[in-house]
Amino acid sequence: MSVETAEIDDAELIRRSVGDREQFAVLFDRYARQIHLYAARRIGTQAADDIVAETFLAAFRRRGSYDLSYPLARPWLYGIATTLVARHRRQEERMLRALARTGVDPLPEPIADTVVRRVAARDKERELAEALASLSRGDRDVLLLVAWEGFSYEEVAQALGISPGTVRSRLHRARRKTRAVLGDEEL
Numbered sequence: 001m002s003v004e005t006a007e008i009d010d011a012e013l014i015r016r017s018v019g020d021r022e023q024f025a026v027l028f029d030r031y032a033r034q035i036h037l038y039a040a041r042r043i044g045t046q047a048a049d050d051i052v053a054e055t056f057l058a059a060f061r062r063r064g065s066y067d068l069s070y071p072l073a074r075p076w077l078y079g080i081a082t083t084l085v086a087r088h089r090r091q092e093e094r095m096l097r098a099l100a101r102t103g104v105d106p107l108p109e110p111i112a113d114t115v116v117r118r119v120a121a122r123d124k125e126r127e128l129a130e131a132l133a134s135l136s137r138g139d140r141d142v143l144l145l146v147a148w149e150g151f152s153y154e155e156v157a158q159a160l161g162i163s164p165g166t167v168r169s170r171l172h173r174a175r176r177k178t179r180a181v182l183g184d185e186e187l
Contacts, residue, residue, distance in 0.1 A: 010073035014066045024063065027073055028056050034074075035081050038149055043088045044095055051088070055081045070158070078149065079159035082141050099129035124182070131181035135174050142167055143174035 008016075010027060017024035032052050039048035039055075058080050059066075059073075066076065103126045132140055141160060145151040151159065153167045160167075 009071040011066070011068040011071045014063050014073060015068055017060075017063055021060075024060055027059070027077070031074060031077050032056065034149070035077060038078065038144075039081055039085060041148055042085045042144065047088055051081055051084050054084050058084075075151070075155040075158035078145060078151070078155075079161060082145070082159060086137060086141075093133055096129045096133035100126045100133060102126075127182050128178070131178040134181065135177060139170045139174040139177070142170040143178070146171060
């Protein structure tokens with residue numbers, strides 16, 4: 001990414017990409033890794049590759065309808081990715097249920113970190129996976145965008161096409177259900 005394109009906001013890049021397709025590649029460079037990590041946590045690393053490709057293909061095809069009043073395309077891209085993840089919902093639920101049964105996270109980590117963390121947290125991970133699997137898709141989407149991606153309520157609302165009030169209620173409900181499964185009042 002050149003210094004010139006690093007300073008251009010996403011909306012301007014999308015506007016420019018209508019006449020110069022190469023401009024859209026900058027958005028891929030900015031967000032592909034983040035979206036891949038998000039999708040990998042949701043449905044596994046193999047499917048995440050497809051989600052990233054499908055997300056950017058859909059975004060590229062829809063770039064003419066992007067609301068240029070939003071300078072950051074991140075919520076829009078995550079909204080597309082979340083919709084695509086929903087199509088893989090059964091795989092996600094199977095993965096979470098397998099994690100609940102086995103305690104084995106499908107994302108590879110450095111072995112030293114893995115050993116220390118697994119010994120201390122195996123039971124909690126199983127319980128958390130069980131809690132996540134028990135949530136409705138909408139509640140799970142909101143919780144994971146906030147917890148994993150650090151989205152604000154407004155960004156989640158934009159990504160999922162719902163109101164900030166709905167984000168608040170879904171997040172409250174997801175946290176309450178997760179606390180109940182984990183028996184943790186501090187979550």
